[in-house]
Amino acid sequence: MELTIALGIGVLFGSGVWLVLRPRSFQVLTGLLLMSYAVNLFIFVMGGLWVDKPPLTLAEDVDPAAYTDPLPQALVLTAIVIGFATTALYLVLMIGSRGVTGTDHVDGQEPDQ
Amino acid sequence: MLASLLFLPFLGSVIAACLPASAHRREAWLAGGIALVGLLMTGWLYLQVGADEVVRYQWQWLPAYGLDFTLRMDGLAWLFTALVQGIGLLVVLYARYYMSPEDPVPKFFSFLLAFMGSMLGVVLSGNLIQLVVFWELTSLTSFLLIGYWHHRIDARRGARMAFTVTAAGGLCLLVGVLLLGNIAGSYDLDAVLASADAVRAHDHYLAILVLVALGALTKSAQFPFHFWLPHAMAAPTPVSAYLHSATMVKAGVFLLMRLWPVLSGTPEWMWIIAGAGCITLLIGSFFAIFQDDIKGLLAYSTISHLGLITVLLGLGTPLGMVAAIFHTLNHAIFKASLFMAAGIIDHEAGTRDLKLLRGLYSALPFTATLAIVASASMAGVPLLNGFLSKEMFFAETVLFGGRGNWWLSIAALVMGIFAVVYSLRFIGVFVGKLPTDLPKQPHEPPHWMRFPVECLVFLCLLVGIAPSLSIGPLLHQAVTSVLGAQTPDYSLTIWHGFNLPFMMSLIALSGGILLYAVLRRYGDLANRGKVPLFHRINGAQLFDNTLQYLADLSEWLIRRLGTRRLQAQLLLIIVVMCGVVLTLIRLPSLPDSSALTSFNGLFALLWVIGGVCAISAAWLAKYHRLAALILVSGTGLVTCITFLWLSAPDLALTQLMVETVTTVLILLGLRWLPPRIKPSVPVRVPGVTVLRRSRDLIIAATAGTLLTVISYGVLMQPKVGSIADFFLLRSLSEGGGTNVVNVLLVDFRAFDTFGEITVLSIVALTVYALLRRFRPSPESIALPPQQTNSIDPAVKQSSALQADTGYLKIPAVYLRFLLPFMWMIAVYFFMRGHNLPGGGFVAGLIFTVAMIVQYMIGGTVWVESRLRLQPHKWIAWGLAVAALTGLGACLLGYPFLTSHTAHVTLPLLGEIHLPSAFMFDLGVFMVVVGTTMLILVALSHQSIRSHRVPGGGAPEPKAALSGGDR
Structure with missing residues (x-):
């Protein structure tokens, strides 16, 4: 499973990087989304992979070894929500810039050919 | 008393700044009164200073660094204080008649009082760092006063020159003082004075001397820095009399006197x-x-x-x-x-x-x-x-x-x-x-x-x-x-x-x-x-030339090294990131195979889907935006399932809801982008482009591989002890909840969350503000072809009509019926959040989705004519509730955002435990609802707004009927 998730993160990140380097604003937006998945997962797995050990301390005596690490989860949870907000901001900039400049190139003008 | 002596002028400065411009007599009275009171206080203090006593005032500033805010008045400081206050009083009286009523007089007196305070700070400081701070403040106020008639070019030039020279000297002084304090072991003036011999014997003595001298000589306009003073004469004459002859320029010699015993x-x-x-x-x-x-x-x-x-x-x-x-x-x-x-x-x-x-x-x-x-x-x-x-x-x-x-x-x-x-x-x-x-x-x-x-x-x-x-x-x-x-022994006889x-x-x-x-x-x-013999020696000209040269140099550097192109910048960031990782990475020791979680075929299949979705999205994002968006959502869902699989139910819930709103959001934005149709005949791609794409592909592959290697390397390392145990053990006993992630968010790390919801609110308001000024491109204003299809009968109907009698009738009935239940689910997730997966973030997103669905089915106009959420108010109230909850702890004498759990027994429901973190979570909930609603609704309003064609055409009668928000 470690290898699977590590490869998955790598593929997501690589696709994200490729898209971020593209010239069209929608490509960059998509790339940012993919990169944020990869980075969120990366932070998340830093706590280790645990199956069926959610951090819900419902038992009487809490044995820390029986639960996954809650800290990366808390960090990633806020990151997901913030990620939504930044996506929205980028989207609005993207369509606003297109309206003002008439192009969807990230630099606001078509490259000189 | 010392503190009030120092802060009175600053207070007066603020008051003077607030007075109306017409009240130039009142300001003079205010400034004069403050100088007079200060002078009387100084006179009173002579009773102590005259008896060889050092008056002190001290309070802790940065105790962790051994820094105190110290005021210290001995004979020398007293003399300078009296000078500053006395001449200050006379100058204020003089300025009352000198300044013309056309000038912005409140500004003048405000700056003058601020200067008086800063100068008092310099002479009264008992701590060297603090002295430098006030020192720079005098430079700043002097800059403002020289540039008082800022419409005159000589005033601006003189102000800039004086500020550059004296503030640069002040920076040198700061370094000198830091070295000095390092030798003495303390920045306290008395401690420094006591270690005079150690300082003089130290290797850094010469460096300290040069740096302190640079500070003092620039301030006191000594050769070769004297040139700024004549140019400072562009200031109003009261300023010249006060700052540039009697007081500020004396700060340099004052410093030399102060450090004379040491240096x-x-x-x-x-x-x-x-x-x-x-x-x-x-x-x-x-x-x-x-x-x-x-x-x-x-x-x-x-x-x-x-x-x-x-x-x-x-x-x-x-x-x-x-x-x-x-x-x-x-x-x-x-x-x-x-x-x-x-x-x-x-x-x-x-x-x-x-x-x-x-x-x-x-x-x-x-x-x-x-x-x-x-x-x-x-x-x-x-x-x-x-x-x-x-x-x-x-x-x-x-x-x-x-x-x-x-x-x-x-x-x-x-x-x-x-x-x-x-x-x-x-x-x-x-x-x-x-x-x-x-x-x-x-x-x-x-x-x-x-x-x-x-x-x-x-x-x-x-x-x-x-x-x-x-x-x-x-x-x-x-x-x-x-x-x-x-x-x-000296005698003062004539x-x-x-x-x-x-x-x-x-x-x-x-x-x-x-x-x-x-x-x-x-x-x-x-x-x-002109001056004979020496008229060619012109320090000011030299200074200007140097500045001009530096400006040219930086401009040249920016031209050579800078770019405004985004791609180049992003490329550089990613390459540097990969490069740094490559230099730091060390091959981990051979993985201990016993640490491996067993291979799971289903999980692997899941990630095959995720990876294929990601790569296809990357492939299709140029020409097939909708397809790419759906594929990205697929990756999001895989991520979501991974969270669930790996014991993170809260993350899975949040990811699912965010995925939903993000997709809706991007769908709303898509129609404002230009159409991009793949050419049917393959065009020949120029070689440069091929090269660029190969380069980007290599970089992307490298970045992905690196992240894979790092993730795998970390996962293969034996588990080290983390602070997780701390949270797990204390979540219930001290946080009062069993869902550790939620307790972390609203209790242990609540301040972090508070900052986060603040950021969220700021971003939402920014989006809103940007959209208010949104000008779409002219060709996107017309209805998209999908909505003007002549065969589709729904084209002629309004959204509300489509939902009421048209083809959306059945989904509309369902979804309207479901609305209260969706709200109930949101409340349910909110209520149980402290103990089971859920909480303010998730509940807020569910609530938003419930609303968005109504918008989608019935159209903006229909929903808003029935139920008008006011997202701004939700944001404001949410932040207020969160902040007040935190402040409540302060009132009870605990640190900000300390949580407290109360147990309430209600009829029917039995005992309910009600932590104050619950209120905080409520604030989070409201902010999340407010921000997501604000963003989505503002974006959907763009479709029903009438847009002006750039270049000033008549507002187009935009089809308010259409369900363009879909």
């Missing part, structure tokens, strides 16, 4: 300080003779007198210190009065040009008499205060010369002669016949405008005639506070017998008169435009 007494000290002072004194007095502007003359004379004080300090003898302090005081008194007199002349005659002015005695007899007495004091005429300290200076140089070097005495004599010449040049404006071509016909000014000058000239006479009675005790206090046991210093005074006076006569007759003094 002086070495050859380096003497060469640097006395050397700079000696050159300054000669240059300043020589240049002063040939100025045409009265204020220019006074500025150069100030430079020269400051040089004199610096020389005295540089000699490093106790007697030199006595003379330096005495001359500082005397110079402040006569020079301030001279500046005020110059201001009166300017005010009355309309010009300050020495070539035009003469014969003013007949028009301004009182002012003329006062100015003549003051300039006689400047020239060093007996029975005036300037004579006394200048004679002490001569005596010092003679004493120094007794050790075999007479050059200093000669320099002193030359400077004395020059001083007489420029004083005579100034007096020259009063003699002769009044010209008729002056811009204004001069009259005596109002009495109260002249009053400050009278006061100061009276002091000149008083100190000059009865020094030991008037100034003696104060001076003695100041001297002993610096020198302590080293205090020498007549010391017919000795060498007195001879020098006489020679200077007679030589000066002679030189003046010669220059007038043969040197064409009255009409000479």
Whole structure:
């Protein structure tokens, strides 16, 4: 499973990087989304992979070894929500810039050919 | 009392800034009142200081760094405080008449009071860092005051120059002080003074000396930094009288006095300080003779007198210190009065040009008499205060010369002669016949405008005639506070017998008169435009050239190294990121296969789907946006399932809801992008593009591989102890909840979450603001072709109609029916969040989705005519609830955001535990609802808004009927 998730993160990140380097604003937006998945997962797995050990301390005596690490989860949870907000901001900039400049190139003008 | 003495001017400054521009009398009263109260307080403090006591005030500033805010008043500080307050009072009175009502007077008094406070801060600081802070504040206020008439280019230029020079000096001083504090082990002034020997013996002594000297010499306008002072004369005259002769420029010599016991007494000290002072004194007095502007003359004379004080300090003898302090005081008194007199002349005659002015005695007899007495004091005429300290200076140089070097005495004599010449040049404006071509016909000014000058000239006479009675005790206090046991015997009498210093005074006076006569007759003094011999040495020009060169250089660098292209910047960021990782990475030891979680085929399949989705999205994002978006959502879902699989139910829930709103959001944005249709005939891709794409592909592959390697490497490492145990063990007992992730968010790391919801609100408001000014591209304004299809009967119906009777009727019935249930689910997830997966974030997103679905089915108009959420208010209330919950803990004496759990027993429901974190979570919930709703609704409104075509066409009758928000 470690290898699977590590490869998955790598593929997501690589696709994200490729898209971020593209010239069209929608490509960059998509790339940012993919990169944020990869980075969120990366932070998340830093706590280790645990199956069926959610951090819900419902038992009487809490044995820390029986639960996954809650800290990366808390960090990633806020990151997901913030990620939504930044996506929205980028989207609005993207369509606003297109309206003002008439192009969807990230630099606001078509490259000189 | 010390603290109020210091903060009163700052308070006054704020008040003055708030007063209306018309109230220029009130401001004068305010400023004068503050200076007067300060002066009275200072007088009161003399009871303590006069009894050899050091008044202190201390409070903790950064205790972790051993820094305290310390105020410390000894004899020297008292003397400077009295000087700042006393001259300040007179200057305020003077400025009350000098400033014209057209000027923004509140600003003037506000800056002036701020300066007064900063200067008091410098002289009263008992901590060196704090001293530097106030030091820079004086530079800043001086900048504001010089640039007060900011519409004038010379004022702006002078202000910039003064600020650059003095603030740069201040930075050097800061470094010097840091080194000094490092040696002494503390920044406290007393501690530094106590470790004088250690400092002088230290390897860094020379560095400290040079840095401190740079600070002091720039501030006191010493060679080679003297050039800023004449340009600072663009300031209003009260400012020149106050800052640039009496107080701020004295900060440099004050610092040298303050650190004299620590740094002086070495050859380096003497060469640097006395050397700079000696050159300054000669240059300043020589240049002063040939100025045409009265204020220019006074500025150069100030430079020269400051040089004199610096020389005295540089000699490093106790007697030199006595003379330096005495001359500082005397110079402040006569020079301030001279500046005020110059201001009166300017005010009355309309010009300050020495070539035009003469014969003013007949028009301004009182002012003329006062100015003549003051300039006689400047020239060093007996029975005036300037004579006394200048004679002490001569005596010092003679004493120094007794050790075999007479050059200093000669320099002193030359400077004395020059001083007489420029004083005579100034007096020259009063003699002769009044010209008729002056811009204004001069009259005596109002009495109260002249009053400050009278006061100061009276002091000149008083100190000059009865020094030991008037100034003696104060001076003695100041001297002993610096020198302590080293205090020498000195006498403040006028007549010391017919000795060498007195001879020098006489020679200077007679030589000066002679030189003046010669220059007038043969040197064409009255009409000479420039300084002979040295007119090519122009520090200001050099300064400007250097700045220009630096600006050109940075412009060139920006052109060469900078880019405005986003792709290049992103590329650089990613390459650097990969490069840094590559240099740091070390191959981990062989993975311990027992640490592996067993391979799971289903999980692998899941990630095959995820990976394929990601790569296909990357492939399709250019021409098939919708497909790419769906594929990205697929990856999001895989991520979501992974979270669920790997024991993170909260993350899975949040990811699912965010995925939903993000998709809706991007769908709303898609229609504003230009169509991009894949050419049916394959075009030949230019080679450059192929190269670029290959390069990007390599970079992307590298970045992905690196992240894979790192993730795998970390996952294969044996587990190390983390702080997770802390949270797991204390979640229930101290946080009152079993869902550790939620407890972390709303309790342990609540401050973090508070910051996060604040950011969220800011972003949402930014999006809203950007959309208010949104101008779509003209070709996107028309309805998209999908909505104008002639076959589709729904095209002619409004969204509401489609939902009520059209093809959306059945989904509409369902979804409207489901709305309360979806709300209920949101409430359910919210309520259980503290103990089971859920919480404010998830609940807020569910609530939003419930609303968005209604918008989608019924259209914006339909929903908003029935239920109008006001997202702004949700955001505001959410933040307020979260903040108030946190502050509640403060009220009870706990740190901000400390949680408290209450147990409430309700009928029917039984015992409910109600932590205060619950209220905080409610705030989070409201902010999340507010922000997501605000963003989505603002975006959906764009489709039903009528848009103006750029270039000013008529507003297009945009189909408000259409369900364009879909």
